[in-house]
Amino acid sequence: MESTQLDFYRRLAKAIALQFGSGCEVVVHDLKSDPSHPIVAIENGHVTGRKVGDGPSRVVLETLHASKGRHFEDRIGYLTKTADGKILRSSTIFINDDEGNAVGILAINYDITLLRATRGLLSELCDTATESTEREPEPIVRNVADLLDDLIEQSVELVGTPVALMTREEKVQAIRYLNDTGAFLITKSGYKVCKYFGISKYTLYSYLDEAKNGPKEE
Template sequence: MNDALKSQYSLIVEFLGKALGPDFEVVLHDAEDHINSIVAIANGHISQRAVGGPLTNFGLEVISNENYKDKNFKLNYNGVSKDHRILRSSTMFIKDDDKNIVGMLCINFDDRRYKNISDQILKLCHPDMLIESNNAYESVDSLVSNAGETFYGSAIEEADTVIKNYLTQHNTSIDRLVQDDRIDIVDILNQKGIFKLKGAVRTVAKQLGCSEPTIYRYLSKL
């Protein structure tokens, strides 16, 4: 993303952050820099991120799968913060004259305060049945595992979460993983675009207890 666009959209981030209020996080990503992708951010307390943070798994998948080619934005999908708070997220794709993606303008809405008020009001009417029927999802954990976007501070955190989920789902441990298991995990991480991040191969190899050449060999098989 060139300096003119960064300056223009950084001002928009500041404006939207102040206009929408503290429950809305506004983030500008440079799609050409996956490691230090966050160029500007307002209300970063929501996801606990700051300028210089990496691109999210959603952003990596958008670039990897070229989902931006036939659309200009994606609205109202689930995001999950580092502390497992559910956010409602929307992203606009910033493109150059050749329709290549150069940046992303993201808005993440934290509805906790409004949900708490809603729950309190419903409890006045009927304390159990209405609250239960008003829930949009079974549990935070179930939504976290299927979230469209997760906000982590590094590739290490992202890879660690994927591996832990895999171990839990398959009721196993790192030392009991066979080659097919490791290939499956590498496949999942690859689909999420993790290996586009610098140092990701080294990180995953260490977490899976194998060598970097082994990870590259798995990737070549995939």
């Protein structure tokens, strides 16, 4: 982001955090900086344990991986989860340049852990408990290593087969998911993925090619 733009969002982050208190974390990601360290401003970082210079979230990786010119819709009021179990109500607002390209992200994460616990207690006391239809909260990680581990685990869950029992096609499906989520933008991700799936670097490139272009005709 440009310096004037960055200065504005730093001040906006501080204002939002002061307005809503210590349980409200506000983060500014610069998508034009080092993709491994995109956090350029953060208020109330104790909520997730992050700080300036820390790694990207999943949505940041997906945005960096996306083709130039793609329009991203803001996400408002979805649930996320920290490594230590806090439940957050989060919003992601994309910052665009004059041409409409995403150059930054303003993220708001409000700790609602106690509020949810209180709601549950009141619901039980008032006998108004209903079946939950909420989606599983998305994890928030502190560094790129944890994010890569999380994405790899999600790729295995998507396939639904333990790595040791995966067929070639299932491994390609897992690699496709990792590529689509931007996992390979993470430094040394290829080595870790190869080790996890028990494949060589050459095989990984072959799977990536197939994942991007579809299976080749024999």
